[in-house]
Amino acid sequence: MVLYVDDEVAQDLAQGNDLSTALPHAVAEEVNWGSPERPLLHRIKSACFVWESGGSSGPPPSLPLLALSVLAATRMTSSDGMLKSNFYGRWVQLFGEESGTYRANRLKSAFEDVAAMWEQLDQWLDSTGGLCGTSTVSTDEHYWKIGYPISQALVRGSDREILTRFFAATRLRPNNPGQVSGRELLRRLRVWTAGRDRRLSPRLMDELANAGDSGDTLIVSLLKRLADEWDGRLHEPEHEHRRRALGLRLVVADRGKRLEWLAESVAELPETEVSLLPDGRTFKLQQDYANTYSGLESLHPSAQQLSHGVRLGGKNLVIEWAPQDVVLLRKHPHLGDWVSTEYFEPGDQHWLLVADSAVSEVRAMVGALGGRTIRETPSPVPGWKLFKGVRAVNGTAFTRTLDQGGKHTHVLEPQIRQHTKLSGGLRIAPEYRAGAGVVGHYLRHAAPDLLLPPGTSPDRKVDVVLDGRTESLRTDPRVPFPLWVVPLEEGEHTVGTALSSQTFTVHDGLHEGLPPQTGTLGYPCDGTARGEPLETEDSQTAIRGAYAPESIRLPRTVVLRCTVLEAMLITPDGDVRKIAQNSPPAWMTSRLPEGARGPCLEVQVPAGYVWLIYRTPSRWSVRPLLEAVDIPAPSPSPGAFAWTYAVLSAAQRSQLPAWQDYVAAAEAIAGKRNNR
Numbered sequence: 267m268v269l270y271v272d273d274e275v276a277q278d279l280a281q282g283n284d285l286s287t288a289l290p291h292a293v294a295e296e297v298n299w300g301s302p303e304r305p306l307l308h309r310i311k312s313a314c315f316v317w318e319s320g321g322s323s324g325p326p327p328s329l330p331l332l333a334l335s336v337l338a339a340t341r342m343t344s345s346d347g348m349l350k351s352n353f354y355g356r357w358v359q360l361f362g363e364e365s366g367t368y369r370a371n372r373l374k375s376a377f378e379d380v381a382a383m384w385e386q387l388d389q390w391l392d393s394t395g396g397l398c399g400t401s402t403v404s405t406d407e408h409y410w411k412i413g414y415p416i417s418q419a420l421v422r423g424s425d426r427e428i429l430t431r432f433f434a435a436t437r438l439r440p441n442n443p444g445q446v447s448g449r450e451l452l453r454r455l456r457v458w459t460a461g462r463d464r465r466l467s468p469r470l471m472d473e474l475a476n477a478g479d480s481g482d483t484l485i486v487s488l489l490k491r492l493a494d495e496w497d498g499r500l501h502e503p504e505h506e507h508r509r510r511a512l513g514l515r516l517v518v519a520d521r522g523k524r525l526e527w528l529a530e531s532v533a534e535l536p537e538t539e540v541s542l543l544p545d546g547r548t549f550k551l552q553q554d555y556a557n558t559y560s561g562l563e564s565l566h567p568s569a570q571q572l573s574h575g576v577r578l579g580g581k582n583l584v585i586e587w588a589p590q591d592v593v594l595l596r597k598h599p600h601l602g603d604w605v606s607t608e609y610f611e612p613g614d615q616h617w618l619l620v621a622d623s624a625v626s627e628v629r630a631m632v633g634a635l636g637g638r639t640i641r642e643t644p645s646p647v648p649g650w651k652l653f654k655g656v657r658a659v660n661g662t663a664f665t666r667t668l669d670q671g672g673k674h675t676h677v678l679e680p681q682i683r684q685h686t687k688l689s690g691g692l693r694i695a696p697e698y699r700a701g702a703g704v705v706g707h708y709l710r711h712a713a714p715d716l717l718l719p720p721g722t723s724p725d726r727k728v729d730v731v732l733d734g735r736t737e738s739l740r741t742d743p744r745v746p747f748p749l750w751v752v753p754l755e756e757g758e759h760t761v762g763t764a765l766s767s768q769t770f771t772v773h774d775g776l777h778e779g780l781p782p783q784t785g786t787l788g789y790p791c792d793g794t795a796r797g798e799p800l801e802t803e804d805s806q807t808a809i810r811g812a813y814a815p816e817s818i819r820l821p822r823t824v825v826l827r828c829t830v831l832e833a834m835l836i837t838p839d840g841d842v843r844k845i846a847q848n849s850p851p852a853w854m855t856s857r858l859p860e861g862a863r864g865p866c867l868e869v870q871v872p873a874g875y876v877w878l879i880y881r882t883p884s885r886w887s888v889r890p891l892l893e894a895v896d897i898p899a900p901s902p903s904p905g906a907f908a909w910t911y912a913v914l915s916a917a918q919r920s921q922l923p924a925w926q927d928y929v930a931a932a933e934a935i936a937g938k939r940n941n942r
Contacts, residue, residue, distance in 0.1 A: 343423030613690030840906030
């Protein structure tokens, strides 16, 4: 039994019982200010004496006073000139008194009687034999009086501030529109605090360690309520609770050769400024592609930042990277790079960025998953390694690894779902139609895996509905069910439970037979392929392909999944090549449902071009086509006016020093032209 009361609980109690008087005022009316010769809490003490003398029937009459002391404990935070350890300051404040006054000192002295009432409540709960719950009232020798209410304050004011940072770090949206469950929030909070001191109160940390996995615990309901009420701002009384909060993401790009920082944008802040704490460097952020901010390109991730954290703060926004020894990454659906994430998807490929101190433990952990060989490579940051191709393909091995536990097993924990979800599979094309209700288009016989919510029945079975047919399955909610084992016809299918479902399509592929002008050499096979290539007939079963020698280099391809109105490639010496938006090829539109392919600009970059400049319906943008150190200095001719127009159109869209050199060169040309 936990007697937990915060401002929201007190308000709900008043509204639910049609009470016109708030809890602090109701308790204050029982305080004896008129008779100095009697104890301050004389009335409540007398009522408790009568209650105990009469057989202790029902709960003690001190409960409102004790609840008020818990309310004071939940308000303990560093604000209003008080430290987060100042319980008595909050206790006096609830009675409308100022610290240091005669009445405040009497309230503080009277707390010895409050402590005695806590002990009385603890004894009464024990005497009922658990009928009214098991007592969790406790204290310590040093702060024995105020320890009682603090033991019941699961979430203190200082915790609320830190929890808003946790919500931001775990990518929770304001007011929790995705309805992330309390159990999932508890799992993420355990991961977030694993091995790190996040400065949460000891009481809350104890609850995280001891809370069960059922969904009906107090801490689970508290986290869910706080998440649903969170407006996306930090709990900062000194900043009037006005600053929005984001979790900084880590990007591993160029096949593991480069690290970048990524910040998802806030719709209400299309442009803002933040400074790196504590060195003060300022970054101008602007909303960019895939709901992300541009402007952090010059902030290069370092071993120090990964291990000790990064905090960027401004007037309206705070962005933070919480330090960790093992970073879980999954491919971003729009950016195409590997981006840090907060939960493991068993059916998907993952990368792990691991500090050297954790490599041996992680190597053993991922090795126990079975399946394909996991590649271990150096990372761009000294002291860290990359594990590529981490995937749970063996359900038995996966559950065994999780159940065995370990220092870093938390990074492999899947999210606790309330709804069904599709994962993995061989996707032919994503779904771009707004409101179509289709999550994706897959190759037949390579359908995605089905992730199910946990079963609520005693046998843990889940009723799965596929195209109207129901089957009861007993599955581990952490392990996906492979839909590829079910024979599916071409077309649209709906799968899920009675409460949630997903619609997807399967197709036999984008080509039927061999593409035109395919060669005739191949490896004939009838169960086993030949060891050497031979002439084969079109109707013969064979493995066909091509070998490209290392001397042949394919042109670099850049893909932008957005509507592009205008695009140009530029060279250092003033050449400009205009690029047009691509139309879906006929062979693709003939095989996919109408509208399945969204807007896309796909550019094959010829040698010598170093920047892509493009305009969307909202703004101009620029993207480097080489590493910044490899981009040559600009050397345009004095008459390169088309080149100048292209550069100046996106002049403010990148803070890279190499780009600023191009902007300076373009401004010089524009200035000469205007002076003519």
